[in-house]
Amino acid sequence: MTTGSAPTLGLPGDIDADVEAIRGGADALVELRLSLTGQTEETDTQFRSSAGEFTDLLAWDITSAAADELMLWEDTTRDLTYGAATLRQWAQDVEDYRTKRASIQTRFDTAVAERVADEPFEPLIDMLLEEHQGYWSTLMEQAQEAVESLRNGPSADALERMVEAGLLTGTQLSYFGDSYPGMLPDGLPSPEDHPSVVNTWWNSMDEQEQRQAMEDHPELLRDLDGIPTVVRDELNRDHLDDEIARLEEEIADAKGERDEAMDSLSDSSSGIGAYGSQTDLSELEEELETLTTLHTNLNDENADRYLLALDTENRGRAIVSTGNPDTADNVATLVPGTTTTWQSVNDQLGRAEALHQSASIADREGEHAVISWIGYDAPNVPEAAGRGRAEGAVDELSGFQDGLRATHENTSASHNTVIGHSYGSTVVGHTAQSEVGLNADEIVLVGSPGADAEHVSELGFAPEDVHTSTAKNDGITNLTELTHGADPTSPDFGATVFESDEGSDGGPWPLGAAHSEYFNRGTASLEYMGEVIAGQH
DSSP states (O other): OOTOOOOOOOOOOOOHHHHOHHHHHHHHHHHHHHHHOOSSSHHHHHHHHHHHHHHHHHHOOGGEEEEEEEEHHHHHHHHHHHHHHHHHHHHHHHHHHHHHHHHHHHHHHHHHTOOOOOOOOHHHHHHHHHHHHHHHHHHHHHHHHHHHHHHHOHHHHHHHHHTTTTTTTHHHHHHTTTTTTOOSOOSSSSSOOOHHHHHHHTTTSSSHHHHHHHOOOHHHHTTTSSHHHHHHHHHHHHHHHHHHEEEEEHHHHHHHHHHHHHTTTTTTHHHHHHHHHHHHHHHHHHHHHHHHHHHHTTOTTTEEEEEEEEEEEETOOOEEEETTTTTTTTEEEEEOTOOGGGGGHHHHHHHHHHHHHHHHHOSSSEEEEEEEEOSOOOOOOOGGSHHHHHHHHHHHHHHHHHHHHHHSSSSSSSSSEEEEETTTHHHHHHHHHHOOOOOOSSEEESSSSSSSBBSSGGGGOOEEEEEEETTTTTTGGGGGTOOOOOOOOOOOTOOEEEEEEOOSSSSSTTOOOOGTTSSSSHHHHHHHHHHHHHHOO
């Protein structure tokens, strides 16, 4: 580098790999496996119309095949399953490397643009090139792992990586009789176990053992990431019924206490007691109304809803999915913001419903699931200026997203999106930058005070996979760049910015009505987010 010339980083050339072609190869292996097992639409039709045709298609009669033929059939199915997962893992590894490589180049370019004249760049260049060398070495190790997995079958470590990435399910592993060291806990799993471990544990049991576990440990299983959606839904609906019964009993008792206090109003201390009893009663009645409304919503015959978590203690938890995420092609998780508690469940469910409808309009053939995720302690207004609540949510959001991968049942991984609204976008930003990471394909940040990042590259997603928008009349515009990093809609941030309606002018303090209108039907923001969920951006 000559004095006075613009410094250059000199990164080596990118890896010669066509990610779409690799994934196309994986799809071809899956299609072959489905044909072999009679699971394609064409094969299934032939099977239903004529068992003889089906037998001819497979070239042997599975039901009466000799033992060696059955073994060959199972080995072939297994190899195709693992081969497809290996190719998809390699495609993801290449994408991850390219995202990190782009981040290094962006950081260097930013430093060059902001440099002071004659400032030495050699230390920065050396540091960035050394960082790149680490990423490259990891990619080469992953390439060797892919080669060996395709040639000899995946190792225990390779299987573990594919399971944790959601490319293999516990069901597939248990079907083939495979496991790997440490995969199954000695006893019951715990919330600290990776969801892939939980899912493999669940699928290691037969149906009777699973039912016994549900009867013996409902409190553990109903909110455990890695447990299938339908199981959590059944257990949480039972819990909802119990909570409604508990509140009805407490309300009856509270009414009795209030009436006794009202009968003694001549005593000044009894008057205070009567006021306190009425306040407690009102709070209980509000909680009961929330739960009975949720019960009605869940049992709507025209909707496909699943209760994945419910905790009414303090700020609580309430996770509800519209559509089954275990079978959907496209899955979205909506992370809410400031002042959200479990009692916000029905309002948040309405937003999820609107997103689900928008995704269905964008792709009428695909199956979609949108999850209202009240899965962390959201801040109150004063707390929203700090990072504490976002940091506290990282493990919960990361684990939940890993759980969606672990329990997914389709032959291909679902397209997963995480939508952060308001402070929820700060939660998404912290999780994406954490060591545990955010297992998703795309993220959306709306009405965001910031994701605690100065550039999109810090989030670990490609710029085209990070979508941001803030309405003109959203009061959050007065707070960005103050406490939670750069404005995600700024051109310098580098994300993909999409259009929102201007929103209502005025409204409740402190952010106004526009801050809550991104999910209103008929808005540009809702239409765009539906398209993102459907994988069309």
